[in-house]
Amino acid sequence: MGHALRGQSGLDILIALSAGAMGIQPAEAPRLGVVGVTTILVTGTLTSNLTNQCIRRC
Numbered sequence: 001m002g003h004a005l006r007g008q009s010g011l012d013i014l015i016a017l018s019a020g021a022m023g024i025q026p027a028e029a030p031r032l033g034v035v036g037v038t039t040i041l042v043t044g045t046l047t048s049n050l051t052n053q054c055i056r057r058c
Contacts, residue, residue, distance in 0.1 A: 026041065026044070
């Protein structure tokens with residue numbers, strides 16, 4: 001990988017790109033008529049619930 005993706009700034013860039021992709025996916029899927037949008041919503045709900053439980057315990 002190039003110098004831009006090394007260290008903390010590289011990690012920040014990868015996190016931002018992942019977050020953007022995860023935000024675009026459920027927004028565009030219905031418009032494109034993609035089957036399986038429910039899976040995205042269920043995955044998001046599970047992730048949110050697990051995150052909340054982890055925050056409460058930590």
